[in-house]
Every structure is written in structure tokens, then in C-alpha cells.
Amino acid sequence: MRKIFAAAVREYRTTALTPAFLIGAVILPVAIWGIIAAVAGLGLLTGEKAVMEGRIAILDESEDQLFFKALTAHFDPEAQRARDEKRREQIQELMDQSPMSSMMSEEEKQRAMRMAAPLLGLERIGEIVFEPLESEEQFNAARDRLGAGELRALIRVGESTLILPELTEAEQQEVIIDDDPLLQQAAASRQGPMQSKPTFRFAHAEDLDSDHVRALRSAVAQIAQNERFRRAGMDVAMVRAIDRSQPEPQTTVVTSRGEERESRAEFQRMMPFIFMMLLFTAAVTGGQYLLMGTLEEKGSRVMEVLLSAISPMQLLIAKLVGQGLVGLTILVMYTGLGLLLADRFNLLQLIPMAQVGWMVIYFLIAYAFLGAMMVAVGAAVTEIREAQALYAPITFSMILPFVLMFPIIENPASIWARIFSYFPPTTPFVMVMRLSQPAYPVPLWEILATIVVGFAGVVLVTIAAAKIFRVGVLMYGKPPSMLTLLKWLREA
Amino acid sequence: MSDPAILIEGVTKRFRDKVAVDRLDLAVPAGSLCGFLGPNGAGKTTTIRMVMSIFLPDEGRISVLGRKSAIESKDRIGYLPEERGVYRKMKVGEFLTYIGTLKGVDRKPLSKWIDQWLDRVGLPEVRKKRCEELSKGMQQKVQFLATIIHDPDLIILDEPFSGLDPVNARLLNELIRELHDAGKTIIFSTHVLIQAEQMCDRIFMINGGKKILDGTVDEIRADHDPNTVVFEPSPGADYESTVRSIPGVYSLSMGDRGVVEAHLDNDADPRSVMRTIVERIPVRRVEVRRATLEDIFVLLVKPGDSEDMLRAALSGRAGAEALHA
Numbered sequence: 176m177r178k179i180f181a182a183a184v185r186e187y188r189t190t191a192l193t194p195a196f197l198i199g200a201v202i203l204p205v206a207i208w209g210i211i212a213a214v215a216g217l218g219l220l221t222g223e224k225a226v227m228e229g230r231i232a233i234l235d236e237s238e239d240q241l242f243f244k245a246l247t248a249h250f251d252p253e254a255q256r257a258r259d260e261k262r263r264e265q266i267q268e269l270m271d272q273s274p275m276s277s278m279m280s281e282e283e284k285q286r287a288m289r290m291a292a293p294l295l296g297l298e299r300i301g302e303i304v305f306e307p308l309e310s311e312e313q314f315n316a317a318r319d320r321l322g323a324g325e326l327r328a329l330i331r332v333g334e335s336t337l338i339l340p341e342l343t344e345a346e347q348q349e350v351i352i353d354d355d356p357l358l359q360q361a362a363a364s365r366q367g368p369m370q371s372k373p374t375f376r377f378a379h380a381e382d383l384d385s386d387h388v389r390a391l392r393s394a395v396a397q398i399a400q401n402e403r404f405r406r407a408g409m410d411v412a413m414v415r416a417i418d419r420s421q422p423e424p425q426t427t428v429v430t431s432r433g434e435e436r437e438s439r440a441e442f443q444r445m446m447p448f449i450f451m452m453l454l455f456t457a458a459v460t461g462g463q464y465l466l467m468g469t470l471e472e473k474g475s476r477v478m479e480v481l482l483s484a485i486s487p488m489q490l491l492i493a494k495l496v497g498q499g500l501v502g503l504t505i506l507v508m509y510t511g512l513g514l515l516l517a518d519r520f521n522l523l524q525l526i527p528m529a530q531v532g533w534m535v536i537y538f539l540i541a542y543a544f545l546g547a548m549m550v551a552v553g554a555a556v557t558e559i560r561e562a563q564a565l566y567a568p569i570t571f572s573m574i575l576p577f578v579l580m581f582p583i584i585e586n587p588a589s590i591w592a593r594i595f596s597y598f599p600p601t602t603p604f605v606m607v608m609r610l611s612q613p614a615y616p617v618p619l620w621e622i623l624a625t626i627v628v629g630f631a632g633v634v635l636v637t638i639a640a641a642k643i644f645r646v647g648v649l650m651y652g653k654p655p656s657m658l659t660l661l662k663w664l665r666e667a
Numbered sequence: 668m669s670d671p672a673i674l675i676e677g678v679t680k681r682f683r684d685k686v687a688v689d690r691l692d693l694a695v696p697a698g699s700l701c702g703f704l705g706p707n708g709a710g711k712t713t714t715i716r717m718v719m720s721i722f723l724p725d726e727g728r729i730s731v732l733g734r735k736s737a738i739e740s741k742d743r744i745g746y747l748p749e750e751r752g753v754y755r756k757m758k759v760g761e762f763l764t765y766i767g768t769l770k771g772v773d774r775k776p777l778s779k780w781i782d783q784w785l786d787r788v789g790l791p792e793v794r795k796k797r798c799e800e801l802s803k804g805m806q807q808k809v810q811f812l813a814t815i816i817h818d819p820d821l822i823i824l825d826e827p828f829s830g831l832d833p834v835n836a837r838l839l840n841e842l843i844r845e846l847h848d849a850g851k852t853i854i855f856s857t858h859v860l861i862q863a864e865q866m867c868d869r870i871f872m873i874n875g876g877k878k879i880l881d882g883t884v885d886e887i888r889a890d891h892d893p894n895t896v897v898f899e900p901s902p903g904a905d906y907e908s909t910v911r912s913i914p915g916v917y918s919l920s921m922g923d924r925g926v927v928e929a930h931l932d933n934d935a936d937p938r939s940v941m942r943t944i945v946e947r948i949p950v951r952r953v954e955v956r957r958a959t960l961e962d963i964f965v966l967l968v969k970p971g972d973s974e975d976m977l978r979a980a981l982s983g984r985a986g987a988e989a990l991h992a
Contacts, residue, residue, distance in 0.1 A: 181768040189757075476752030480813060482721050483746035484769040486738055649721065649750070 186497025461502025469553030599632025678727030
């Protein structure tokens, strides 16, 4: 026992208490997030976007050349400047309200504004000329001009862009809640073949910035929308205003203990994913260190020196325990960090604490299962390159949880979710995903049963690993094949 | 006589079809210093690993220090494996402490012990160095210290001299003698037969997994005494017919550098033959030829018994595995 303890402590110390571990487990993930954030920031900062300018031809067959007029007015330099000014004012207002504002001088504020301007999409629109087309021929000719680079874009709109849907009698009386995509589709097709959907044509030059494509298209669409509202006899300003001011739900959840608190259903959806990733990261990290450590001891020929003091089984257990603690360290570190963040953002009550407790147990199963296989592979080969051939079962049990992830998050009560709960390689992953969905409670007996099955699997794999370990650790030379490993299992 | 330190009875170990050790019987007396000899691939390392319970025998029994297996008396055994290494990134002091702890030594006395012994083997400065910074010879010495760190009663050294320069070999030789004088039982395997001859009071030799020699050095010599008198006649002396006529001499052969070997009948007395030679012809020196271990080794082991031949004979993976196991 003392020997196992000493060896386990060495495993833990040489892995977890090293600068390399700190870098790998703590600094690296932080740095990755930092880099992602920085890149996102850079993306914004390098927002020296192309200025939209040039000629755009438009064949407007609508009544009164509605689109041509509206577009010309919208993209008029004066109008743009006015809009920019308005936004600037709004931003200025926001800045003044922020606590930062009192600490900045007027000069600094202006500098900040100048720096922020490109980020906020200001000053990106230049001189745009809309050229009205009179006929089909001109439109066809304009197509060639667009290809030749003379035009930036070509638009064709007309009454067909403005057609109104015809409502059936039933629809007029029914209050429709469009939350079912299937019903929406059915409603759309009910409009009949005669009544095609409103369309318009939009062609643009190859090198037109995608932002500009979007801006132009949405301008046309909005003009059409406004006109359609008006033709249907509605107050456009009012419709827009209603659309902007959707009723804000004040969602709460009432717990079984009778407490009522804010509901965070969106966040809740992420929980299974977060728990599963935590488990996976911790288990795989511990397992990886096991493989590397065993390989090192074998490669440096220190193995037999160790075996003179400690039996192979003791060493195997010590390694599993030591690196298990490493994995647990990672789990505790990340979970702690997660809980801290959750507390900071007031989401703590969303995390089922019992779940965290079960997760530790399921971690042990996941880790021991992977770890035992890793140790066996580490013991069977002499070089990391040779490990590749024997890695297949490990890869399999690492990929399976990911394959199952989405089906199980979507359908935690399905028969498949339950079957894979009793398949030791996937038991821990499937169970943490199931447990983190309060809408589908898992009965206690099932938790206990899966834990029993999981540990039974662990025991079997560990026994097999011990056999391979015992034979493999002192075997050098040509690496064994999968078939040879099976023979060892039978013979040892 | 007290119980043997190691008792091997009818032990057989097979790897696949190859018999590595074949019905071996061996008793290592407590307090003896034994040489364990044999050609490469004879089964020495396999035997030692079975003694250490790293391998389990297929048949037969092994008891170590009066216990049924080495596992029960592991903390009283010091074992220096042939395949030996260190944790490259670990400091020497940490490495020795770790091995010591694994062998059940308390931390406190350990630290002092390490300082003393590092000093003793001429490495007073290396405690804080990483193992990878040491030369191979230095590593060997550290490994030797790791072997005896827990003051074991039984010390098993597999090829302890390989890779050591003469100075360090002499140091190790001294250390082994000291431990022997302190009453430890020591077994070491070696290819350097002179060393075994000079140091050991008992020799075992195995070949092809079978024991072919077992006894004290004197006993083995007596058993393999060539009964030969060697003399160096003065230049120009006519010795041939004179010596041939001495009773008991049945043949003559030329040795190196003018040395002549007179082979005697089995029942002839070498001392009387020597006396007669000195009386009848002028000689520079005359002596009884003693059998060296090397002579006996070469006599008993055919070239084909060595591992190299075996490796060539066994083709494919099974062969390589059998050898490496």
C-alpha cells in the first residue's frame, strides 16, 4: 500500500506539479481563448472596409418608380451623413452614460470616437449613383456593362415585387402562431400556383463586397416591405414600431421546493455539452499522461528497476491512481472556474449540484476505462510511433461519445440513450448528458445501475490491461500486433 | 549450514515453443558470493527475473530468503537488472529517494545515506543534477546505489560490470567484497570470467536453460583439471625425447612463446613429473597448469549455444519475442 502510494505520488508530482502541466492545462486554454478573442477583435479593428461607391443600374417597373426614388434617397450622401451623425450622437450618449466617461477628457472621448467609427459601420458609404433603365433591352445591355466592370450592380424590380398574399377565409379568422416551420410552409404553398411569391432580381459585380451586397439587397427588400404594408392598408410606421417592440417575456421557473427564480432555458441547453466536454477533457488528459509515462519508463529502461521494488500490478494501480488525480485536478480546476463564472453571471442556481457530485464518479469510470487501455498500449510498445497501430480501440471509445452527443442531447429519454448508458465505454458520457437535463429526470436506480455496470467494465479492462502490462513492460523489439495482444491476454 | 538464500527446484520457463529455462535446480548458500555464468541467451536473465517474481515459472518452485516468492521478501532483496535506466529528468537525489521509498526505507535516514554513499562512489556533487546529465558510468554507479539503498540481505546483480571503465570496475569490485564481508548474499552474472574467478566463492553456469556447473571455484577446477605441466625450456635445450620418456607423460604440445605443455595420464602425479623435468633439462620455469574458468567455459559451451546463433536460427517474430522476453 505504501509503495503504491509512493509511486502514485511520484506520478502525480512529475505530471501535475510541473511548469509544463501548468502551461498545458491552464495557460494554454486561457491563451487559446485570448487568441480567439484577440483575433475577433483584430477582425473588427482591421475594419477598413471598402467604401461603397459607383453606378448601379435599376429597371424599376413599379408604379411611380418607387424603388428607384427610395433607393436614391436612401443612399444619397447627404442622407447618409445625417444618419451617421445620428448614430454618432447615440453612441456619444451611450458613452456619456458609461462609468468610463467621467474618467475621460473631452479630447480622449473624441479620439475614442474616431477609433470606433470604422467598427460601428460609420463612414463606409461613398458616392453611389442609381441609373434608371427604361426597357428590357437596356436591362440586357446593362448586364454586359456589369460584366465589363462599368456597373457595380443591377436591380430589376416591379409590381411582382410588391404582390400581396391572399388570405383564405379560414386564415382570416384563425389566430396563427407561426412556431411550426411545417405549418408555415403549408401556409405558403396554400397561396396557390397563381400567386407566386414576390421576387426581384439582383445581380452584382464579382468584386462587390459581401457587406455591400447585403446592404443593397436588404434596402430593396425593406422598400418592398414598407410598400406592401401600405398597400394592405396598414400604418407602416406603426407596424415597424410594433415589430421593434416585441413583448419581453419575464420568464421564471418554479422549483419543486417552491422557489421561483429567473429561467435561463438557453443556458440550460448548453449544460449537457459543457459537462460532457469537461469529463472528456479530464479523462483524456489523464489517459494521455499514462501512455506517455509508461512509454518513458519503458524506453529509458527504468521499468525493471521499478519492478525490483514493486510488483507490476502495484505499479499499474499506482499509475492509474496518480494520473487519475491529475485528471481530477483538471476536472476540479475547470469545474471550479466554471462555477466561479456561473456565480459571477448569476447562473449558479442553474447548475444541479448533485450533478457535479455524480460527475466525479462518472469521471472515475471514464478515466479508468481509457487510462487502463492507454497504459496497456504504453506497456506493449517501445516507441510512440508504434502505439498508433494499437490505438484503434482507444480512438473508438473517444469518438463514440461525440457521435452520440447530439442525438442524446436532443433525445435524452430515447431507447438509444438508455442502451448506451449501459455500455461501459460510453456510460459516463451519456449519463452526464442525461443528468444535466432536468426536463428528463433519470431515476436513481438507473444512476446506480449504470455506475455498477461502468465499474464492472473498468474492472474487466483493468484486468486485461494488467495482463498486457505484465508481459509487455519488459518486452523490447518488434511491437506486438493486436493479435499478439489477444494472445497475451489468453496466456498471461 | 543455514537455509539457502535462494532455492530453485525443478524450474522450467517456456516462451512459446522455446524452453528458456529447463528443469533447473539451484541452491545459493546464504552469505555466499556467487558468479552466475553462461553464454548469451542461456537463460540467466530469465532465471533472475523468475527469482525476482517478475516472471512466474511454468513449473517448479522458487523460494527466496525462506519465503515462497520474492514478492514477500522484496524489501530484503537488491536487484540490479541488466536492462537498467533512470528517470532522465529526475534529479539524482530525488531518484534515489524515490527508489528508497519504494523499497520501504524511511525518508529521514535516506537523505544522510544518499550523501554518504554518493561520496563513497566518488560522486559527491551530483545529488542536485538531473540523471540525464550524468555519463553512462556515473549512471551505473547511481543504479548500483539504488540497488543497495535499503541495505538488502540478498543482492542480485545482472551484468554489473558491463560498461564500466577499469577504475570504476575496481571500485565496484571493492564494494561487492565489502558487502560480502558484511555477510550479504550476492549473486552476479557476468561475461568477464576472470572477475568471477577472482571474486566468487561459488560458480553456477547454465547453458541452453540447463545447469552445467555448480560448485566452489576449487571444486570446479578440480573437476576440470587438465592434469598438464607447463614448462619453458632454456633456448637450445633438447627436451623432447627426455620429457617423453618420463613416466606418466603421454603427449607434448607447443604452447605460446616457447612454452611446452606436457599432458599427463589421469593417475600421474604432476609434482613428481615437475621434479623430474627440473632435474633432467635446463628450464626457465615449470608449473602445473590450472584450469581457468575460461578454459572450462570454452570447453563446455559450443559456439552454437550463443544467442547470436540462436537468433539466426529462430526466424520471425516468435523468435525475437522469445529472446527479448
